[in-house]
Amino acid sequence: MTSQLKPDHWRSAVKYSPFYNKIKEHDYVNEWHRWAEYTTATVLEDTTIEYFAIRNSASIFDITPMSKYRIKGPDALDFMNRLLPRDMTKIRVGRVAYTVWCDDEGMVLDDGTVFRVAKNEYLLCAQERQMEILRRNSVGFDIEYSEVTDEIAAISFQGPCTCKILKNMGFEGVENMKMFDLRFFDFPGGEIMISRTGYTGDLGYEIWTKNDQAELLWDSIYEGGKDYAIRPIGGNALEIARVEAGLIAAHVDFSPANETVRPGHAKSPYELGLGWLVKPDKGVAFNGRRALIKEKEKGSRYRFVKLDVEGNKTACNAYLFDKENGKTIGHVSSTAWAPSAKTNVALGFVDMPYGEVGDTVWAEIYYQKELKWNKRWAKCKVMKDPAWNPPRKTLTPPADF
Amino acid sequence: MKKYDVIVIGSGHNGLTNGAFLAKAGLDVLVVEKNDYIGGATVSRNLHKDWKYSNCSYLASLFRPEIYRHLNLAKHGLQVVTYNGGFTLTDSGDYLGSFSDHEVMRREIRRHSPVDVDAYDRYYHQMAKWCRFIRPLLLRTPPDPTSFKPRDLDELKFLGKKFFDLGQRDLYDFMKFFTVSVGDFLDEFFDSDLIKAHKAGSAVVGTNLGPRSPGTAYVLLHHYMGDVDGAVGAWGFPRGGMGAISGALAGALQEHGGEIRINAGVDKIMVKRGKVTGVRLENGEEILADRVVSNVDAKKTFLGLMEPEDAGEKVVKAAKRYKSRGSSGKLNIALNGVPEFTALPKGSELIKGDFHIVDNMEAYERGYDEWKDGMWSTNPYLDILIPTLTDPTMAPPGKHFMTCFVQYCPSKVKGQDWNADLLKKFGDNVIDSIAKYSPNFKDLIEHVEIRSGQVIDNEIGLTEGNIFQGELSLNQLMFNRPFHGCAQYRGPVNGLYLSGSTTHPGGGVMGAPGANSAREILMDMKISTTVPEDEGDD
Amino acid sequence: MTNNLNNSYDVIIVGGGHNGLVCAGYLAKAGKNVLMLEAQSQVGGAAITDKLIGGKKVSSCAHFLNQLSPRVSNDLNLASHGLKLSASNISTIALDLAGNHMHLNKTSVKGGNVSNSDADNYKKFMTLMHEYAGTLGFMIDIAPIDIFNLDWDDKVAAMKLGWKFRFSLGAEKMSEFLRMIGMNIRDVLDDEFDNELLKGALSFDAVLGTYTGPYSPGNFLTFLYRIASGNSGAVDIPKGGMGAVTAAMSSAAKANGVEIRTGSRVKSINVDNCAVTGVTLENGEVFNAKIVASNANMKTTVLDMVGPRHFEADFVKRVGDIRMRGAAAKIHIALNDVPEFSGLARGDLINRLVIAPTQNDVERAFNHVKYGEVSTSPMMEISIPSLVDSSLAEDGHVLSATVQYAPYDLKGGWTKKARADFLEVCISRIAEYAPNIREKIEYAELITPNDMEDRYGLIGGNWHHGELTLDQMLMLRPVPEASQYQLPLDGMYICGAGAHPGGGVMGAAGRNAALEIIKGKTK
Numbered sequence A: 001m002t003s004q005l006k007p008d009h010w011r012s013a014v015k016y017s018p019f020y021n022k023i024k025e026h027d028y029v030n031e032w033h034r035w036a037e038y039t040t041a042t043v044l045e046d047t048t049i050e051y052f053a054i055r056n057s058a059s060i061f062d063i064t065p066m067s068k069y070r071i072k073g074p075d076a077l078d079f080m081n082r083l084l085p086r087d088m089t090k091i092r093v094g095r096v097a098y099t100v101w102c103d104d105e106g107m108v109l110d111d112g113t114v115f116r117v118a119k120n121e122y123l124l125c126a127q128e129r130q131m132e133i134l135r136r137n138s139v140g141f142d143i144e145y146s147e148v149t150d151e152i153a154a155i156s157f158q159g160p161c162t163c164k165i166l167k168n169m170g171f172e173g174v175e176n177m178k179m180f181d182l183r184f185f186d187f188p189g190g191e192i193m194i195s196r197t198g199y200t201g202d203l204g205y206e207i208w209t210k211n212d213q214a215e216l217l218w219d220s221i222y223e224g225g226k227d228y229a230i231r232p233i234g235g236n237a238l239e240i241a242r243v244e245a246g247l248i249a250a251h252v253d254f255s256p257a258n259e260t261v262r263p264g265h266a267k268s269p270y271e272l273g274l275g276w277l278v279k280p281d282k283g284v285a286f287n288g289r290r291a292l293i294k295e296k297e298k299g300s301r302y303r304f305v306k307l308d309v310e311g312n313k314t315a316c317n318a319y320l321f322d323k324e325n326g327k328t329i330g331h332v333s334s335t336a337w338a339p340s341a342k343t344n345v346a347l348g349f350v351d352m353p354y355g356e357v358g359d360t361v362w363a364e365i366y367y368q369k370e371l372k373w374n375k376r377w378a379k380c381k382v383m384k385d386p387a388w389n390p391p392r393k394t395l396t397p398p399a400d401f
Numbered sequence B: 001m002k003k004y005d006v007i008v009i010g011s012g013h014n015g016l017t018n019g020a021f022l023a024k025a026g027l028d029v030l031v032v033e034k035n036d037y038i039g040g041a042t043v044s045r046n047l048h049k050d051w052k053y054s055n056c057s058y059l060a061s062l063f064r065p066e067i068y069r070h071l072n073l074a075k076h077g078l079q080v081v082t083y084n085g086g087f088t089l090t091d092s093g094d095y096l097g098s099f100s101d102h103e104v105m106r107r108e109i110r111r112h113s114p115v116d117v118d119a120y121d122r123y124y125h126q127m128a129k130w131c132r133f134i135r136p137l138l139l140r141t142p143p144d145p146t147s148f149k150p151r152d153l154d155e156l157k158f159l160g161k162k163f164f165d166l167g168q169r170d171l172y173d174f175m176k177f178f179t180v181s182v183g184d185f186l187d188e189f190f191d192s193d194l195i196k197a198h199k200a201g202s203a204v205v206g207t208n209l210g211p212r213s214p215g216t217a218y219v220l221l222h223h224y225m226g227d228v229d230g231a232v233g234a235w236g237f238p239r240g241g242m243g244a245i246s247g248a249l250a251g252a253l254q255e256h257g258g259e260i261r262i263n264a265g266v267d268k269i270m271v272k273r274g275k276v277t278g279v280r281l282e283n284g285e286e287i288l289a290d291r292v293v294s295n296v297d298a299k300k301t302f303l304g305l306m307e308p309e310d311a312g313e314k315v316v317k318a319a320k321r322y323k324s325r326g327s328s329g330k331l332n333i334a335l336n337g338v339p340e341f342t343a344l345p346k347g348s349e350l351i352k353g354d355f356h357i358v359d360n361m362e363a364y365e366r367g368y369d370e371w372k373d374g375m376w377s378t379n380p381y382l383d384i385l386i387p388t389l390t391d392p393t394m395a396p397p398g399k400h401f402m403t404c405f406v407q408y409c410p411s412k413v414k415g416q417d418w419n420a421d422l423l424k425k426f427g428d429n430v431i432d433s434i435a436k437y438s439p440n441f442k443d444l445i446e447h448v449e450i451r452s453g454q455v456i457d458n459e460i461g462l463t464e465g466n467i468f469q470g471e472l473s474l475n476q477l478m479f480n481r482p483f484h485g486c487a488q489y490r491g492p493v494n495g496l497y498l499s500g501s502t503t504h505p506g507g508g509v510m511g512a513p514g515a516n517s518a519r520e521i522l523m524d525m526k527i528s529t530t531v532p533e534d535e536g537d538d
Numbered sequence C: 001m002t003n004n005l006n007n008s009y010d011v012i013i014v015g016g017g018h019n020g021l022v023c024a025g026y027l028a029k030a031g032k033n034v035l036m037l038e039a040q041s042q043v044g045g046a047a048i049t050d051k052l053i054g055g056k057k058v059s060s061c062a063h064f065l066n067q068l069s070p071r072v073s074n075d076l077n078l079a080s081h082g083l084k085l086s087a088s089n090i091s092t093i094a095l096d097l098a099g100n101h102m103h104l105n106k107t108s109v110k111g112g113n114v115s116n117s118d119a120d121n122y123k124k125f126m127t128l129m130h131e132y133a134g135t136l137g138f139m140i141d142i143a144p145i146d147i148f149n150l151d152w153d154d155k156v157a158a159m160k161l162g163w164k165f166r167f168s169l170g171a172e173k174m175s176e177f178l179r180m181i182g183m184n185i186r187d188v189l190d191d192e193f194d195n196e197l198l199k200g201a202l203s204f205d206a207v208l209g210t211y212t213g214p215y216s217p218g219n220f221l222t223f224l225y226r227i228a229s230g231n232s233g234a235v236d237i238p239k240g241g242m243g244a245v246t247a248a249m250s251s252a253a254k255a256n257g258v259e260i261r262t263g264s265r266v267k268s269i270n271v272d273n274c275a276v277t278g279v280t281l282e283n284g285e286v287f288n289a290k291i292v293a294s295n296a297n298m299k300t301t302v303l304d305m306v307g308p309r310h311f312e313a314d315f316v317k318r319v320g321d322i323r324m325r326g327a328a329a330k331i332h333i334a335l336n337d338v339p340e341f342s343g344l345a346r347g348d349l350i351n352r353l354v355i356a357p358t359q360n361d362v363e364r365a366f367n368h369v370k371y372g373e374v375s376t377s378p379m380m381e382i383s384i385p386s387l388v389d390s391s392l393a394e395d396g397h398v399l400s401a402t403v404q405y406a407p408y409d410l411k412g413g414w415t416k417k418a419r420a421d422f423l424e425v426c427i428s429r430i431a432e433y434a435p436n437i438r439e440k441i442e443y444a445e446l447i448t449p450n451d452m453e454d455r456y457g458l459i460g461g462n463w464h465h466g467e468l469t470l471d472q473m474l475m476l477r478p479v480p481e482a483s484q485y486q487l488p489l490d491g492m493y494i495c496g497a498g499a500h501p502g503g504g505v506m507g508a509a510g511r512n513a514a515l516e517i518i519k520g521k522t523k
Helices: A020-024 A047-056 A076-083 A131-138 A162-168 A211-224 A235-244 A289-298 B013-024 B065-070 B102-112 B114-137 B150-165 B168-179 B182-187 B193-204 B217-224 B243-255 B298-303 B313-321 B361-372 B420-435 B453-460 B512-524 C018-029 C070-075 C116-141 C152-180 C185-192 C196-207 C219-228 C242-255 C298-306 C313-320 C346-350 C359-370 C416-433 C449-456 C508-519
Strands: A031-035 A038-043 A058-062 A067-072 A096-102 A108-118 A121-126 A144-147 A152-158 A182-185 A192-195 A204-210 A230-232 A302-309 A319-321 A328-338 A343-351 A360-369 A372-383 B003-009 B029-032 B045-048 B051-053 B080-083 B087-089 B095-097 B235-238 B259-261 B266-272 B275-281 B286-294 B328-335 B381-385 B400-407 B445-451 B496-498 C008-014 C034-037 C049-051 C057-059 C085-087 C092-094 C102-104 C109-111 C259-261 C266-272 C275-281 C286-294 C328-335 C352-355 C379-383 C397-404 C441-447 C492-494
Touching (some): A038 A235, A047 A058, A047 A235, A058 A235, A076 A121, A076 A131, A108 A192, A131 A144, A131 B114, A131 C313, A152 A162, A152 A211, A162 A211, A235 A328, A302 A328, B003 B275, B013 B029, B013 B243, B013 B512, B051 B400, B065 B512, B095 B102, B095 B193, B102 B193, B150 B168, B182 B217, B193 B361, B286 B512, B298 B313, B328 B420, B361 B381, B361 C359, B381 B420, B400 B420, B420 B445, B445 B453, B496 B512, C008 C018, C008 C275, C018 C034, C034 C286, C057 C397, C070 C508, C092 C196, C116 C152, C116 C185, C116 C219, C185 C219, C185 C359, C196 C359, C286 C298, C286 C508, C298 C492, C328 C416, C352 C416, C359 C379, C397 C416, C416 C441
Parallel strands (some): A058 A230, B029 B259, B286 B496, C008 C034, C008 C286
Antiparallel strands (some): A031 A038, A067 A121, A067 A144, A152 A204, A192 A204, A302 A343, A302 A372, A319 A360, A328 A343, A360 A372, B045 B051, B080 B235, B087 B095, B266 B275, B328 B400, B328 B445, B381 B400, C102 C109, C266 C275, C275 C286, C328 C397, C328 C441, C379 C397
């Protein structure tokens, strides 16, 4: 850690991101919450307006509070390949991998992104804290690992105009970056890292800088984006975008296995619909391998489903049934009215073998109008793709404006 | 001559809980108490001017919420107040605080040992897992594993399923957790000796074991199993001192027509033809009843209150073997003000919680070694609490009451009975230990009550002052508590029951043994039960 | 035997300790093509006969044979391979400073001022212990029950266990067993006996080779375990020392077709595609096999030989957490003549001599080791095997003693001075009972727990390759994922004391492992 904590550290226990002052300039409503040690904006002005910055122009979301770790050393690749179920030999330098990682029962500890910044160096970026997991994984590997959460300031820069703005800022060749590419660019104060990654299911980038570059970066993004309706956003807007894009969140759609107390409440990658990440045959004893092989043989308990819910009432906290008034077969974990897809989206879990793509399940929805509660049954169709999955997400080079 | 349905011997919190549930079920109940006050070890006593001393037990977070609610104790004046804070003072002049906010706690751990920060989270969830597993067993009668009765087989099946549902990894982890020493258990999580010391105290409190003795890790659960208003792991104490619990329980008992007699020490439990007929008091008076519930520990019940021929050879032998060695002492102190602890930053609220002064594992273990040789620990583990910082009703304005639990303290000093001189030496050692960290502490002391296990035994009848009415060791748990044959709250003769912490699930101001015992009595009487089982958290 | 041009075998056994030899013997008997690789110049592991300076010979580590499974002995026909006893069923003599020694046998005790009631209780108590041992001892000879993955053997074992508990023992004894299983030896003995010397000697049996004192909960079970394993508690002395036992095992293995290579230190156990492929020696030689059984320490096997990366991290963490603290040292003394023990005839000295005057003495001796100190007044188990086996010392005698307690992590380290000091403490301790011993000493040496690690690969100096405590027994031994001898790596097994049922020259772990390998249950 950078600063030595004093015995009265609790007097000021909340951290402020290097972008805090800049964000605060755009804050009208003072709605903030804590994210790890940091304070972070829930809403800055209006959730819907902020949401449309993601889908329509360019949005800035401060992801400095994400847990970030640096892993380097001669065994870095082997280490990552044992930690993660993905085949990390396929992730070249300059590439990013989305992945989950598991405990020895094959249950998901967390998901996140892994940046291969050099041959023997990775950055791991996750929602939850990972030091203890890295520590127990490090035995027998010639690597060093350290937490760099407080050393790297980062923003998620998402929206159809983001590439254009980055070009305006002088990041030459940024338009050639493919999805999950990462690249270093010159910037005053030292190189900054840009990755074509995000949590919105749209065109977007994440930008990683040193703390003392943060404000300058902010200013230059604003300068570059002044003609493109750029705006900072709060967590609520992002939440809509990620549900619309069918992306899962820790503590919402799954409970990290190392924090799960009740038997059977953790979930495996297969149960989260992320079986494609698991490579049992990669020839490495990655964490969870044996349990996952067994699960593959015996079958999973649950299936993750993306639902198109009939009507316009979100299926918040709803149980799922095989038919109206039928048998309970699952529950909804995330919901949103998707403003761009114009779909009533729900993410959730059903018992196997229910919920194949194209199947219909039923949700019992409770909703409130003027303090009066109503109930309605809604037909839900299991979707193959996320509600929002535009070609521009992957199009390279992205459209110019 | 009046004949009661039930006589309960001893008005400790379990006796009162038991009596109250029985009275609520319509039985004619009498609770007899040898002292001139009720509550046993759950008391608020006026021992100095206007101070109220919780002079035995001092916390109420284990008290079962189901009992609180079903006996309507709030109506009878019980208010359990949550408190926060606490810390361990270090020899180097620093402290390790207990913060309720997760992020602040992480920073505090990081301040002392960065590698342990995430481990702390893992540790916390592991403990939560075991707590959740164990808690539902508190308000249940343990099965007899040697029995073929449908009821016992059902309960065994229930337990078996519960264990099996944990899954392979967790079941084996639990088996390990249950048998390992707290020191070895903490070693698997933490590097920092200070953090281990901060945690280990609650695993040795009241036991006759050291932190490296196998079987101490699970005692940690007592620290986490408590809850206040559904917040598992929260700590609280009753407004007005621990006596508020016994007061409210007595209120509930009386509301339902039960009676209490103080100054009524029992000499013998009367038995005729293998059946209880009542009790004979020390003054010779005989009171008749169909059933007698002893809230006294197993040793005193079977070796003191019963004729050996009534108890039977087997029970006498088992009672003799029942282990109830005392290992704790206590100082209750009236203070003229709040002592200042130099390690705490100005304005710290942590002093409202319970704090400790042993900062390394070796010191605990050495303290234990001294106890094994019949001496108190020269560098004792202290669990100190100043409830008046939260509850203004226990001392005059601006004055404070401090309870100071001392581990280890022998029930006899090198084989000698305690006397005034020894008590003073023991007390001075504790006071000096605290004064090392608080320069103004000694000047603030207005009155001190020093209690060794023997003093507590003589006054309220806990054998050797063992705070759990018998050691909570692996051989005295579940169907072995107090011992096989009496572990389902029934004594060796018809109509005799046990209700104290000497039965499952054991000590702590929990009320569960008393409630479970009442449930068994009603079952025997074929009266539909009003005693709650665990209401669960999921 | 098949051709070995490509160095291929059915099974490779890493380490030629007694369990490895037994395992190899059983496998070969079942028709497997087995190679055993031993780092030292002779097989035997910690069960060998060492030559002291001056030429006298003594058992290196364990010096009594009290746990060797009769089943193993018969199956491998060890007698025909040269295993002979120079003394069998010897007594234990609890030494008393005043010379009023106590003689303990299987169910009888005399001397040492033992009262009639204690003697009666001893008989009853030991009879009960033998009953427990007889009823539950079968657990030693089978793999721990795999509750979550029951195969036929597991089901049979579970039913047998249930039946024995409920019916063979009966409710009374079953409940008594369930009460005692978690207890410390001190409370058990205090409940039964008054005589301090008796309790001291019995408590010593419970703590021997462990990192516990009489007050430590759980060591009643180690006490019972000594009785349950092997030949129901009988103590024998093998002719030629412990090395003769492993020599017989080695001979049996060879006769069954095992190829034994000594001086072949395994550098790594090789893995490809999550399965074992064989081993590489330090000299670079490679041997291939789809099954490798390691007789080495579990930590050594997983962390050094195979390497942590071939296992999942949670498993590695568990292996790292196995506690293996040794607290016993050994001393070997070459003597020009037998010392006189006050109050004992020369003929008595063939027995097992125990210095453990009271339980509190044992506990106090243990206190030190918790803080990285040696006992100032240590407890001992003494053998003078040359009295019954002249082959060990042609002229004069040899004394070997197990000494408790000495820590592995001595504060300040095991310097030359620390060793000399502790050796002196030990000799003085013996001299309290045998005043003229100093005149007889030709040579004396101390073997610390660290030496045991260096010489025999006993990590932490722990005899059992993992402390025998409740949390490291049965299906928890060495860790749950390996309790049926197969590690979570295809083809990788352990067959040493680190696995169930643990240490002692017993051979059960080796046999059980061999049976599991033959069965080939997939996990």
